[in-house]
Amino acid sequence: MKKMITIISIAILLSACSNTSAGNDSELLVSAASSLTEVMKKMEEEFQQVEPDIDLSFNYGSSSKLRSQIEQGAPADLFLSASVKDMDLLESQQLIESVSISPFAENRLVLASLEEFPESVDFEEVVMDAEETIAVGEPDSVPVGEYTRQALESQGLWQPLEGRLIYAKDARQVVTYVESGNAGLGIIYSSDAVISREITAMLEVPGQRDPVVYPGAIVAASENQQAAAAFLDFVTGPTGQAILEDYGFLPGDGKTP
Incomplete structure (x- = not known):
């Protein structure tokens, strides 16, 4: 570059x-x-x-x-x-x-939800305790999915969460899954959370090595x-x-x- x-x-x-x-x-x-x-x-x-x-x-x-x-x-x-x-x-x-x-x-990755997160809650507590499915980008073909997998793997969370993940074809589809309620949580770009009218809560995803x-x-x-x-x-x-x-x-x- x-x-x-x-x-x-x-x-x-x-x-x-x-x-x-x-x-x-x-x-x-x-x-x-x-x-x-x-x-x-x-x-x-x-x-x-x-x-x-x-x-x-x-x-x-x-x-x-x-x-x-x-x-x-x-x-x-x-x-x-x-x-x-x-x-x-x-x-x-x-x-x-x-x-x-x-x-x-x-850009940065955030965990997004239509429901407010409890105060003082951390990322791992939310994703591990939640019963909802989590929307992410397809990690082998979509940049937001690759970044998500890297961040979760660095925290030892990728494999524990794999059975609850819904995969999307691109970043916008991840947002759609959350906004429509088809996924209770989603890992999206912070820019998408800012412009969404439905998403009301977000937590920064730990383990991000560099900005997107x-x-x-x-x-x-x-x-x-x-x-x-x-x-x-x-x-x-x-x-x-x-x-x-x-x-x-x-x-x-x-x-x-």
Whole structure:
């Protein structure tokens, strides 16, 4: 992973991509992690105030699924990932523009519930004493599930809880399981808990080694790289960072974790 886009590197990238101008009519195809669904609606609204000629089209899913689509040649101009690993895999195959890689946000895992937790309760007490099922992301194919398994394994809780887990295809489905009552508890991103109208309680999940880093990068096969660079620059800029903060994300630190 490279450092965050600098003004110089953006200028180099833009000058190298002469096929598309950010000021021309164009459709920008953005493959974005499902946990970015709500914040990207606001991001699109604000971006089009400054770039009205760029139409944004989003493809949401788990980062691993989106990475696989890019590997298979599916059309995409920009990849906004919730997984450094998936971005690294694309970079190793030269499928994204390395100079454009930019960590634009961070997140944390929380245990979420529709019911308030008792005061002074700790995480292990809640998950071990509860009778409810617990929704988590599929650990072998979904970043939020992989992060969850790592955290629970570090606390010696993964195997004791395995029989009570419901697996979801992406981060948004974990939230849906909790909001619908199909799971009594769920391990989700803190940003999803912040924007949920139904979730009223959350506890930070112990055992998280590092924050969840969200890197963005321009797809090498894109024929719309200038527009992609313009939107990524907006996301990493002051307005984009303020929007991300409003939706419960932590600011990206601009460097590889």
